[in-house]
Amino acid sequence: MGAMTETLTHPPRSDIQIESVLHALADPVRLRIVRELARIGCDGIACGAIDLPVTKSTRTHHLRTLREAGVIQVRPVGTSRITTLRRDDLDALYPGLLDGILAAPH
Amino acid sequence: MGAMTETLTHPPRSDIQIESVLHALADPVRLRIVRELARIGCDGIACGAIDLPVTKSTRTHHLRTLREAGVIQVRPVGTSRITTLRRDDLDALYPGLLDGILAAPH
DNA sequence: ATCGTAGTTCGACAGTCGTCGTAGTACGGT
DNA sequence: ACCGTACTACGACGACTGTCGAACTACGAT
Numbered sequence: 001m002g003a004m005t006e007t008l009t010h011p012p013r014s015d016i017q018i019e020s021v022l023h024a025l026a027d028p029v030r031l032r033i034v035r036e037l038a039r040i041g042c043d044g045i046a047c048g049a050i051d052l053p054v055t056k057s058t059r060t061h062h063l064r065t066l067r068e069a070g071v072i073q074v075r076p077v078g079t080s081r082i083t084t085l086r087r088d089d090l091d092a093l094y095p096g097l098l099d100g101i102l103a104a105p106h
Numbered sequence: 107m108g109a110m111t112e113t114l115t116h117p118p119r120s121d122i123q124i125e126s127v128l129h130a131l132a133d134p135v136r137l138r139i140v141r142e143l144a145r146i147g148c149d150g151i152a153c154g155a156i157d158l159p160v161t162k163s164t165r166t167h168h169l170r171t172l173r174e175a176g177v178i179q180v181r182p183v184g185t186s187r188i189t190t191l192r193r194d195d196l197d198a199l200y201p202g203l204l205d206g207i208l209a210a211p212h
Numbered sequence: 213a214t215c216g217t218a219g220t221t222c223g224a225c226a227g228t229c230g231t232c233g234t235a236g237t238a239c240g241g242t
Numbered sequence: 243a244c245c246g247t248a249c250t251a252c253g254a255c256g257a258c259t260g261t262c263g264a265a266c267t268a269c270g271a272t
Contacts, residue, residue, distance in 0.1 A: 047249075
């Protein structure tokens with residue numbers, strides 16, 4: 001099985017660290033990704049379909065940061081990767097945090 | 107009036123940026139400060155009275171970061187500076203955010 | 213006036229971060 | 243088999259960050 005179909009590493013809920021989550025959310029580009037994912041809901045979206053003012057490689061970098069922090073879930077489908085917000089985990093760990101952030105004006 | 111009694115610059119509620127707040131909260135030392143301030147409540151505490159594993163100058167640096175982000179309020183009293191959490195402003199701007207963060211295990 | 217306490221400021225340093233371009237890998241379709 | 247699409251990996255670069263020590267300022271007390 002090739003790298004594209006390997007399951008990407010995601011931290012289990014119990015390993016998610018608040019510092020990592022906050023750091024992941026503190027970047028404008030990543031915050032934009034999270035807002036877009038929250039808007040779309042649980043259907044998810046291909047990484048590349050999110051409109052971002054950065055190159056492909058930077059996009060990959062940000063998505064990895066979000067994934068390794070436990071903020072998003074990435075699932076390979078064909079040549080694409082469907083990304084979803086880990087709302088259930090975040091809400092369980094830090095109730096109100098995500099809603100509070102999404103309530104911010106933008 | 108000397109520098110120690112000058113009013114320190116704090117952003118008004120309307121100027122507080124979610125990215126700055128998240129960045130301010132993403133550091134372990136600063137998160138510890140915020141947790142301590144939340145525990146103490148609205149009475150506030152002298153900056154130096156918070157137990158931290160860093161030197162004086164690093165402490166000053168972190169407190170400035172928190173203050174300029176709009177997370178804390180610092181008021182000079184004698185040679186000390188009383189620090190309080192801007193709970194009302196943060197709760198108004200991002201309802202649930204602070205509580206969610208404070209709910210995190212530590 | 214002198215001293216101690218509380219906190220700031222400055223410069224320096226190592227480490228991290230966001231960004232990019234280039235090269236590479238994987239999958240689906242023709 | 244080949245090509246295009248989707249994304250990753252690597253190396254590089256400048257910018258920012260957390261940390262410190264040393265010097266400095268301000269206030270209160272003796």
